Amino acid sequence: RPVLAIDIGGTKTMTALVSDAEVLEEVTVPTQRSDGPDTWLTNAHAAAERWHGKYDAIGLAVTGFIRNGLWSAMNPETLGIPENYPLVDKTSALFGARALAMNDAQAAAWGEYRFGAGSGGDLVFLTVSTGVGGGIVINGRPLGGLAGHFGLMQSFGGSSTYLEDQVSGRWMQAEAARQGFGATPAPDIFNAARNDETWAKAIVARSARGIAMLCRDIQLIFDPAEIVIGGGVGLAEGYLDLVRDISIQAPSAIRSNIVPAKLAARAGVIGIADLASRLLL
Numbered sequence: 001r002p003v004l005a006i007d008i009g010g011t012k013t014m015t016a017l018v019s020d021a022e023v024l025e026e027v028t029v030p031t032q033r034s035d036g037p038d039t040w041l042t043n044a045h046a047a048a049e050r051w052h053g054k055y056d057a058i059g060l061a062v063t064g065f066i067r068n069g070l071w072s073a074m075n076p077e078t079l080g081i082p083e084n085y086p087l088v089d090k091t092s093a094l095f096g097a098r099a100l101a102m103n104d105a106q107a108a109a110w111g112e113y114r115f116g117a118g119s120g121g122d123l124v125f126l127t128v129s130t131g132v133g134g135g136i137v138i139n140g141r142p143l144g145g146l147a148g149h150f151g152l153m154q155s156f157g158g159s160s161t162y163l164e165d166q167v168s169g170r171w172m173q174a175e176a177a178r179q180g181f182g183a184t185p186a187p188d189i190f191n192a193a194r195n196d197e198t199w200a201k202a203i204v205a206r207s208a209r210g211i212a213m214l215c216r217d218i219q220l221i222f223d224p225a226e227i228v229i230g231g232g233v234g235l236a237e238g239y240l241d242l243v244r245d246i247s248i249q250a251p252s253a254i255r256s257n258i259v260p261a262k263l264a265a266r267a268g269v270i271g272i273a274d275l276a277s278r279l280l281l
């Protein structure tokens, strides 16, 4: 039986009918930030209109933080979620099916572990995108709650700012502006770097260096078989090679096996659908 999977992100909401890790059908609509969670769910319900009756379980992969089925914002700038919104109960009531919720990057980590870049060993997934998110799979289990929200780490580099505010796509654009090159979006910074523009190469290199250091720390904490990297910045051409080049400078015993994500934008819905079908059906 297919599972209905809903991925609510800061910019878009993807609703998909998923069966055996295959997305049968999908609909993507913008997440209107000012609407709030009741309306985001109503919109997902409308988007899934023609699939009602075809699924017995629902998986939600969402930006922010889930504990005991309650949803809260990690970074309210990404999406203004009210504190402890009862996401699982509201979804079950609206759709008339059992529901399971997890953070989107945690769900993506599970998707990559089961059906993507994973080798079967312990895996850490990192998404370098507007911010930095992540997920951890240890001993065949995905970790929930706060685990994997690497973007909010502060120990990084002895600084009091968040890790993501030193490496993310949003940081790259802000840093270009700060240096007097205008609010250049990350893809344009990458293009400028490919054209050998020094300022752009330096910004990309600083981001890659931050992620390489994060990979080193992750290796020391979890010693995963691989670190899977996704996201618009993470998968930008040349980025992973840079991260690897910097990582190689570490003593060989601490090196990470850094590999690109395979499921791209569908990792979240595929991962959460698999979890929902295992745990709810």
Ligand code: ADP
Pocket (backbone or CB within 6 Å): 009, 010, 011, 128, 129, 130, 131, 168, 169, 170, 185, 186, 187, 188, 190, 230, 231, 232, 233, 236, 237
């Ligand atoms: P989200 O943050 O919503 O998960 P993405 O993973 O697409 O979405 O990440 C968006 C970030 O990645 C933005 O900062 C964007 O500028 C950057 N980005 C997207 N595509 C590219 C690309 N081809 N090259 C470099 N940066 C990119």
